[in-house]
Amino acid sequence: MQQVTRAWFDEVMVPTYAPAEFVPVRGLGSRLWDQQGREYIDLAGGIAVNALGHCHPALVHTLVSQGQKLWHVSNWMTNEPVLRLARKLVDATFADRAFFCNSGAEANEAALKLARRYAHETHGPQKDQIIAFSHGFHGRTFFTVSVGGQAAYSDGFGPKPGQITHVPYNDIEALKAVISGRTCAVVMEPMQGEGGVLPADPAFARAVRELCDAHDALLIMDEVQTGMGRTGHLFGYMALGVEPDILTSAKALGSGFPIGAMLTRNAIAAVFKPGVHGTTFGGNPLACAVAETAFDLINQPALLKGVLERETWFREALAGINAQYHCFEQVRGAGLLIGAVLTADYQGKAKAFVDAGIQAGVLVLVAGGNVVRFAPALNLTRKEFEVGMARFAEAVAQVCQG
Numbered sequence: 001m002q003q004v005t006r007a008w009f010d011e012v013m014v015p016t017y018a019p020a021e022f023v024p025v026r027g028l029g030s031r032l033w034d035q036q037g038r039e040y041i042d043l044a045g046g047i048a049v050n051a052l053g054h055c056h057p058a059l060v061h062t063l064v065s066q067g068q069k070l071w072h073v074s075n076w077m078t079n080e081p082v083l084r085l086a087r088k089l090v091d092a093t094f095a096d097r098a099f100f101c102n103s104g105a106e107a108n109e110a111a112l113k114l115a116r117r118y119a120h121e122t123h124g125p126q127k128d129q130i131i132a133f134s135h136g137f138h139g140r141t142f143f144t145v146s147v148g149g150q151a152a153y154s155d156g157f158g159p160k161p162g163q164i165t166h167v168p169y170n171d172i173e174a175l176k177a178v179i180s181g182r183t184c185a186v187v188m189e190p191m192q193g194e195g196g197v198l199p200a201d202p203a204f205a206r207a208v209r210e211l212c213d214a215h216d217a218l219l220i221m222d223e224v225q226t227g228m229g230r231t232g233h234l235f236g237y238m239a240l241g242v243e244p245d246i247l248t249s250a251k252a253l254g255s256g257f258p259i260g261a262m263l264t265r266n267a268i269a270a271v272f273k274p275g276v277h278g279t280t281f282g283g284n285p286l287a288c289a290v291a292e293t294a295f296d297l298i299n300q301p302a303l304l305k306g307v308l309e310r311e312t313w314f315r316e317a318l319a320g321i322n323a324q325y326h327c328f329e330q331v332r333g334a335g336l337l338i339g340a341v342l343t344a345d346y347q348g349k350a351k352a353f354v355d356a357g358i359q360a361g362v363l364v365l366v367a368g369g370n371v372v373r374f375a376p377a378l379n380l381t382r383k384e385f386e387v388g389m390a391r392f393a394e395a396v397a398q399v400c401q402g
């Protein structure tokens with residue numbers, strides 16, 4: 001076979017993405033190497049997925065040992081890893097029960113279907129309105145893009161699912177104006193990730209909970225990006241002091257192995273009787289075994305505290321860079337989901353910082369056109385951080401002086 005090159009992408013892949021020009025072939029901790037052996041410090045973490053870095057030895061061990069035992073049996077049999085993982089997730093959260101799938105979009109698809117079915121059975125078919133927030137992101141299935149707050153992602157695919165209302169995030173009055181007895185669910189991210197690393201105001205989150213209670217609507221928290229330690233808490237809702245009725249998780253849940261989960265309470269879960277919803281791969285032993293090991297490593301006070309310490313590393317370093325280049329209007333976020341919001345001079349130029357980062361040997365992300373996003377491994381070492389940030393400073397110099 002010939003040498004694989006990046007050029008193949010443009011020949012054989014459906015062009016849903018426009019990937020970077022280099023092809024990574026190996027990773028360890030927060031370092032990646034490409035086909036030419038060039039090293040990158042990874043401050044992007046596979047978009048908030050590789051919470052324990054690349055090739056964490058405990059995850060590799062679980063993957064190999066479970067791989068030698070049992071991969072897949074389908075859902076007409078259960079298995080030990082799925083039951084252990086479910087037990088750990090419900091013990092650590094507000095929830096009583098878990099449903100497993102393979103991605104964030106599928107977890108949200110399950111949550112939205114569950115909220116509709118629950119309202120249908122407990123109140124009747126007229127209770128069907130879903131309220132979501134502008135610039136929210138919930139995945140790419142047709143239901144989840146329609147609930148997501150960017151019409152550009154859902155337009156052009158024919159008739160959309162109905163009874164979905166969008167209101168501005170962090171705007172209590174706007175929500176009050178549209179919520180009613182017809183509302184079956186409000187869907188929110190505790191911090192908008194793709195939408196620009198925008199945290200929910202705690203007073204707003206509390207008001208959302210109160211309005212849901214007043215109108216018998218379920219509160220769905222999409223924690224696909226904010227969950228599994230990302231904000232320094234196991235889940236983002238824990239810092240807001242507001243419990244959801246349904247929570248979705250994916251991304252870091254398998255720390256790189258595909259898995260999603262939906263968590264909820266007994267009374268709501270009860271409407272998903274056998275046959276109402278499902279997925280072939282959901283809860284398979286291989287994914288669940290890896291996720292269980294990831295959970296054991298992440299749900300540790302020392303690791304979660306370390307996330308908050310690392311947040312201060314980033315805030316200090318970014319303030320230092322900004323003192324020199326004045327390119328950030330604000331640095332926001334929580335834990336290791338951090339957004340550097342660009343000033344008016346750099347509007348729409350976030351991608352230029354990512355490209356300059358690649359040239360300098362550091363991987364960062366955008367969150368929309370105006371925010372440079374960092375979502376590194378939660379166990380990023382001080383050394384990896386220092387090398388990565390020095391390279392990011394070079395990238396900023398390149399963009400701001402070049």
Ligand SMILES: *Cc1c(COP(=O)(O)O)cnc(C)c1O
Pocket residue numbers: 102103104105106108137138139140189193194222223224225226250251
């Ligand atoms: C990434 C993301 C999703 C979609 O997850 P997929 O695994 O890509 O389907 C949904 N919600 C939020 C908040 C996300 O960040």
